Amino acid sequence: xxxxxxxxxxxxxxxxxxxxPGKAAIDFLEKVRLKKLDLSPGGDxxxxxxxxxxxxRQIARRLDRMARDLGNDPLEVGAVKLDENFAAVLxxxxxxxxxxxxxxxxxxxxxxxxxxSAAPLPASFENVxxxxxxxLRSRLELLExxxxxxxxxxxxxxxxxxxxxxxxxxxxxxAAAGLRNxxxxxxxxxxxxxxxxxxxxxxxxxxxxxxAKLPDDWPARLKAADLxxxxxxxxxxxxxxxxxxxxxxxxxxxxxxxxxALISIACLDPASAEPRIxxxxxxxxxxxxxxxxxxxxxxxxxxxxxxxxxxxxxxxSDLRDAFPRKWTATRPSEPQATAELARQNLLAVLRNGNFQxxxxxxxxxxxxxxxxxxxxxxxxxxxxxxxxxxxxxxxPLAFQADESAAVAICQWFSAREPDRFxxxxxxxxxxxxxxxxxxxxxxxTRGKFQxxxxxxxARWPDQWLQSLLVHCPVLEKIHAIQAPTKDDAKKTVEAxxxxxxxxxxxxxxxxxxxxxxxxxxxxVLQNLxxxxxxxxxxxxxxxxxxxxxxxxxxxVGVQINQDGKSTHPLxxxxxxxxxxxxxxxxxxxxxxxxxxEFLNKTALERLxxxxxxxxxxxxxxxxxxxxxxxxxxxxxxR
Numbered sequence: 001x002x003x004x005x006x007x008x009x010x011x012x013x014x015x016x017x018x019x020x021p022g023k024a025a026i027d028f029l030e031k032v033r034l035k036k037l038d039l040s041p042g043g044d045x046x047x048x049x050x051x052x053x054x055x056x057r058q059i060a061r062r063l064d065r066m067a068r069d070l071g072n073d074p075l076e077v078g079a080v081k082l083d084e085n086f087a088a089v090l091x092x093x094x095x096x097x098x099x100x101x102x103x104x105x106x107x108x109x110x111x112x113x114x115x116x117s118a119a120p121l122p123a124s125f126e127n128v129x130x131x132x133x134x135x136l137r138s139r140l141e142l143l144e145x146x147x148x149x150x151x152x153x154x155x156x157x158x159x160x161x162x163x164x165x166x167x168x169x170x171x172x173x174x175a176a177a178g179l180r181n182x183x184x185x186x187x188x189x190x191x192x193x194x195x196x197x198x199x200x201x202x203x204x205x206x207x208x209x210x211x212a213k214l215p216d217d218w219p220a221r222l223k224a225a226d227l228x229x230x231x232x233x234x235x236x237x238x239x240x241x242x243x244x245x246x247x248x249x250x251x252x253x254x255x256x257x258x259x260x261a262l263i264s265i266a267c268l269d270p271a272s273a274e275p276r277i278x279x280x281x282x283x284x285x286x287x288x289x290x291x292x293x294x295x296x297x298x299x300x301x302x303x304x305x306x307x308x309x310x311x312x313x314x315x316x317s318d319l320r321d322a323f324p325r326k327w328t329a330t331r332p333s334e335p336q337a338t339a340e341l342a343r344q345n346l347l348a349v350l351r352n353g354n355f356q357x358x359x360x361x362x363x364x365x366x367x368x369x370x371x372x373x374x375x376x377x378x379x380x381x382x383x384x385x386x387x388x389x390x391x392x393x394x395x396p397l398a399f400q401a402d403e404s405a406a407v408a409i410c411q412w413f414s415a416r417e418p419d420r421f422x423x424x425x426x427x428x429x430x431x432x433x434x435x436x437x438x439x440x441x442x443x444x445t446r447g448k449f450q451x452x453x454x455x456x457x458a459r460w461p462d463q464w465l466q467s468l469l470v471h472c473p474v475l476e477k478i479h480a481i482q483a484p485t486k487d488d489a490k491k492t493v494e495a496x497x498x499x500x501x502x503x504x505x506x507x508x509x510x511x512x513x514x515x516x517x518x519x520x521x522x523x524v525l526q527n528l529x530x531x532x533x534x535x536x537x538x539x540x541x542x543x544x545x546x547x548x549x550x551x552x553x554x555x556v557g558v559q560i561n562q563d564g565k566s567t568h569p570l571x572x573x574x575x576x577x578x579x580x581x582x583x584x585x586x587x588x589x590x591x592x593x594x595x596x597e598f599l600n601k602t603a604l605e606r607l608x609x610x611x612x613x614x615x616x617x618x619x620x621x622x623x624x625x626x627x628x629x630x631x632x633x634x635x636x637x638r
Contacts, residue, residue: 021087021116022077025107028118029091032063033070039063039120046110046117048129055127059120066122069093069103078104078154081146085111086125088143090154097166097200098226099159100219106147123147166209166222174205179291184261184284185254187292191282192251192265195242200229206294211287220301233271238280238299241267246355246386248375250330252279252322259286264316266323270355270379271387277320277372324364324371334360335434339406342428342435343399347410350394351504355382363429363436370440377439384412391415391532393505395468397423398456400449404430405441407449409456411464413505415532418525421461425453465521468505472512472524473576475583475610484580486547489554489573492580496571497542497558500528501535508532513574513581515610523585531584538562546627548620552613554580555620557590557628567591568628572617583607588621590628 031037031044039060041049047059073095081088086109093103106123109116119128125140174194182190187206194202201209203225208215215221228239235243242249246269253264261284268277283295336342342361349357355378362378364371385392391414398409405428412422427441427449438445460467475481484492492511499507508528514520538560545557545568556571568590572583586603589596600621608614 021082021089021109021111022080022091024109024116025089025091025118026075026077028107029066029070029075029105032067033072035064035067037063044118045120046112046128047120048127050129051127059127062121066105070105071101073101075105079150081143083139083143086140086143087111087116088123088147090147090150092154092158094158096226096230097162097169097204098222099162100223101226102155102158102162104151104155104158106151108143108147123151166204170201170205170209173199173201174210176210176291179205179210182292184256184292185251185263187284187294188251188254188261188263188265188282191294192242192249195229196245196249198229198232198243200226203229206292207296208287208291208293211291211293212289213287215293215295217301221296224296224301236302238297241265241269241278241280244269244271246270248327248356248359248379250323250326252319252326256284260284261292264319266319266326268323268355268375268379270383272379275376275379275383277323277375279316279319321368321372324368324375327359327375328364331356331360333362333364333431333433333436335431335436337434339401339428339430339435340399342437343396343406343408343426346408346426346428346437347394347396350382350385355379358382361437363431363438365440374438374440381439388536391503391529391536393503394424395464395505397460397464397467400452401428402448405445405448406435407445407453409453409460411460411468413468413525415503415529418529419465419522421464423457423460423464425449425457465525469509469514469521469524471506471510471578472514473578473581474516474520475513475574475576476516481552481575483549483552483554484573484575486549486554488580489547489549489556490544492573492582493544493556493558493571496531496582496584497535500531503532503536505532511582512584513576515583515585515607517606517610520585527584527587534560545631546624548623550613550616550620553617553620555588555617555624557624559631568624570621570624586617590621590625592629 028037028044038044039047039056041047041051070093073093076092076094078090078092080090089107089109091105091107093101093105095101108119108123108125110119110125110128119125121127123144125144179187191203191206194206204222207221207225208218224239228235228243231243233240233244233246241247242265247267249265249267251263252266253262255262262281263284264279264281266277266279268275281297284292285295287293336345346361349361358378358381359375362374364374385394393413395411395413396408397411400407407428408426410424410426412424414420414422427438427445428435429438429441429445496508496511499511505528512524514524540561542558542560545559548555548557552574554573556573558569558571560567560569570588570590572586572588573580574583586607588600588603591597604614604618607617
C-alpha cells in the first residue's frame with residue numbers, strides 16, 4: 001500500500017456520515033464520558049479479541065481516568081490525519097472561559113468495512129490487531145507521533161484563542177464603557193445579580209476581566225469564578241452564597257471614598273445544617289483605566305471549601321439584623337386578600353417555589369432581631385421540605401381563622417417514614433396589606449389558637465391516613481370491571497412517573513386505587529415512598545416498555561436504567577368510576593432474582609385473597625417477563 005497522509009484543516013461536524021472518523025471519535029469519547037463504552041471485542045472499539053484480560057483491565061482503568069478529564073464540556077473535532085484504513089483525530093474539549101479547562105484528546109481509529117472504530121487507548125494503535133509488518137508499524141508510528149505532537153500544538157493554540165476570545169465574550173455581556181459609567185454601589189448590585197443569574201462573563205468583567213492590564217492573580221480569579229458558576233448549587237463556600245439559586249442575598253452596606261469602596265452582602269442559605277444570616281465583604285478599587293474592579297477576599301480564590309468562613313463575626317451583627325429590612329425593600333412581600341388564600345399560596349410555594357418566594361409570603365416583624373429569627377425559621381421550614389436526602393410533602397389537614405389571625409395544621413409526609421404522623425402548625429396574621437404566613441408568630445396569636453391546635457393534633461393521628469387517601473377509590477370487586485385501554489393505561493403510568501419524580505404526593509395519590517383490606521392504606525404509602533425516593537436518585541428518564549391488556553387489568557411495563565443496570569417494573573392499572581388507576585400496592589418486577597420472584601409471588605397471593613382477578617394479572621406478568629428476557633438477550637447479543 002502506498003502511504004497517502006492527508007491533513008484536514010476544517011473541523012468535522014456532528015452531522016457527518018457514519019463512516020466519518022471525526023464523528024466516530026466524538027461518539028467514542030461520549031461513551032467514555034458516560035461510562036457506557038462496550039469494551040468487549042466487536043463492541044464499541046477496535047479492541048483485538050486476542051487482548052489479554054489483564055491488559056483489558058488496564059485499558060478500562062485508563063478510560064475511567066479519561067472520563068473524569070472529559071467532564072461535561074462540549075467536544076468538537078479538530079485536525080484529522082488519514083492513512084487509508086487508519087486515522088488520527090484530535091478532539092477538543094471546549095466550553096467555559098478558563099483556559100486551564102481546555103483539553104485535546106488524540107483518538108486513533110481503524111476502518112473495517114465502511115465503518116470507523118476507535119482504538120481503546122488514546123494516541124495508540126496498540127491492541128487493535130493491526131499486524132506486525134515493519135512497513136505498517138512504521139506508518140502507524142507516524143500517525144501516533146503526529147497525534148502526540150499536534151496535541152501539544154493544538155492545545156497551546158486553543159489557549160491563546162481562549163484568552164483573546166474571553167474579552168470578546170465579556171464585552172458582549174458587559175461593555176467597558178457601561179462599566180465605566182457605574183458607581184461602586186451599582187457595580188456591587190450588578191455583580192450580585194450576575195452571580196445569581198450564573199452570568200460568568202459579567203462576573204469576570206466585574207472581577208477585572210475588562211481592565212487593560214489584568215489583575216496579578218487573574219488566573220486564580222478566573223478559575224475560581226468559572227468553577228463556582230458552573231457548579232451552581234454545588235459550588236464550594238463561600239462562592240455558594242453568591243451563586244446557589246436557593247440562597248437569599250442582598251446588599252446591606254456600601255461605602256466609598258477616593259476611588260476605593262466596600263460592599264457588604266448578607267446571605268441566608270436554607271441548605272445549611274443550622275441556617276443563619278452570613279455576611280461577606282468585598283473591596284472595590286478603580287483600575288488605571290478608570291474601571292471599578294471587585295477584589296474578592298482570599299477565601300473566594302480557593303478551589304476547595306474554606307471551613308474558616310463558617311466563623312460568625314460579632315462585628316457584623318448589625319448587618320445581619322439589616323437583612324430582613326433590606327430584603328423587603330427590594331422584594332416586597334405579597335399579602336393575600338383572605339386567610340384561606342394565604343394558606344393556599346403558602347402550600348403552593350412550599351411544594352413548588354424557591355426560598356425567595358417563601359420569604360415573599362412571610363410576615364417579618366419590625367423588630368430587627370425578631371425579623372431575623374423569622375427569616376431563619378422560614379429557611380428551616382423550606383429546607384425540611386426540599387432537602388433531597390429526605391423527601392417530604394406538606395399535606396393540609398385542618399384550618400381555623402378569625403378576623404386577625406389563622407392557623408393551619410399540616411402533615412409533614414415523609415417518603416422515608418410514610419406511616420409517621422408529623423403534624424406542624426403554620427400561623428398566619430393579617431397585616432395592613434393583607435394576610436401573610438408568620439414564621440415566628442406573636443405569643444398572642446399562639447395563645448388564642450393553642451387549645452384548638454392541641455385538640456386537632458390529638459384528633460388527627462387516627463384520621464390523617466384516611467384524609468390523605470380520600471381520592472383513592474377502594475376496589476371491592478375488581479373482576480367485574482372492564483380493563484382500561486392500553487393508551488389510557490400508558491398515560492396513567494406516565495403521569496404517575498412524573499408525579500413521583502416531582503415528589504408531588506397529592507398528584508400521585510390521585511392516580512391510585514387501593515384494595516379493601518386493612519393494610520391497604522399503609523401499603524400504598526409505603527410503596528409511594530419507595531417510588532419517590534427511587535425516582536429522585538435516577539438520572540435517566542424511565543421508558544414505557546409495553547402494555548398488556550386483559551379483561552380486567554391492563555398492565556404497563558417500564559424500563560428504568562440506573563448506573564448501568566436495568567429494572568423492569570410492571571404497573572397494574574384498573575378502571576374505576578374516577579378513571580384508570582394504578583394499584584400500586586401490587587408491585588411486580590420482571591426478574592430472575594429469587595428474592596424478587598418471592599416478592600412477586602407474595603404480591604399476587606395477597607391480591608388473590610381479595611378475590612380480585614389475580615390469575616389474569618399473573619398471566620399478564622408472565623407475558624411481560626418473557627418479553628423482558630427477549631429484550632435482555634437481544635441487547636447482550638448487540
